[in-house]
Amino acid sequence: MKILLAYCKTFFIPGRASKYQNSSAGIHARTLYEVLCGYGDVDYIDTSEIEKVRGGYYDLFVGINHNFNEIRKAISCKKSVYYAVTQHPAVFIEKLISFKSRKKWHIANEYVYRMAKRMGMDRIWNIRWREEIPVFVPDLRDVDHVLVIGNQVTADTYLRNGLSRQKVDTMSYELMRGEAAAKRKLGKRVRFVFSAANLYLGKGFDIFVQLMERMHEEGYEFEITIMGAVKNPYYAGLIRKMRGRGIHVHVLGMVYDERYYTVMRKQDFYVLPSLAEGQAGTVLDAMYCGVIPVLTRETGVSYSPLGFLKPCMDMESNFNIIRKAMKMGKREMGLLSEKTAAYYNQHHLHFRERLDRLIGRYIEE
16 A cells, blocks of 8 residues: 655654654654554655655545645545644634734735834734744545544534534544652642643633733732744733732743753643634643643643533633632642542543554455
8 A cells, every 4th residue: 555644854754863753743653654654665755755656546545735735636545634723724824813802904905014023013013923823725525534633622623614524533633751749749829820832812822811800810829831933023022011010920932841841740721712723732741740731621631620611711710720729728629639630541541552443444444
């Protein structure tokens, strides 16, 4: 059997080490490649390398969003699988545009957007959210299978865009680090962490800041750790404002490898009010470390033991959930940390084996 896998060589190249090999993209690409190799000869390409395979024949093609349709048109294949690591891009775009009644001129007029950036308006208003808009919206009408990494909320975005339930499968993945464990030590002050590769609108950073500011106004004592790049000057300004109000905020930037997990294990709650995800790898990082997740269902993870946040500003139900965390005693935190690790071990481990069974089913059909 001849198989084509199109992913991203920044994160994985067979036989080579990469600093990003333990990122979510690195895990997905590597695991897919290793599983597919069990079924035949695999050609692995970056999604930009269309000309390398143009005119080729394959029994199975597996690809992600970037250039999926273009690669599929360039080859002949018996079956195709769209590997969905995000919500459907069309739905993702809708959510970004609708959040806080955002105007569409940022999308429609490139000249106005560039002028606004040059004038420094991105420090006052969050206009850089426009850069989060997906460039590629796939046409999946003729695809054989869509494998969604996430939960039912993630999968539903594909059903809303015309895919039949028979074509869509949903799966959770893992970090490939073994079993999760509960936290061993709890600090004197409640610690919240926000972790993302970059502080995006789609990650819900606007909501996170509002939640933390409200808790500070109500007199709760806590600390915040932010891990990830802060490229958006508007968000850098929000962090400065939090500090100016006396909130304890530690900004670490990008943190890699074991230091990342060392920092994560010191936290009590991981808050991610995402507007849209596939399945957020940073949530898995937190759960693996026994850090209690406080999430929207849109993170792609269906475990938020204090209740699910809404991906909206000014929601009293969101404030109530964070208040629960603030008032929680150490014993209760310890028990929830144990339940968090147990959930990860029950629902996320054995990703390779689950993926193998599903790919096998696709091939046998």
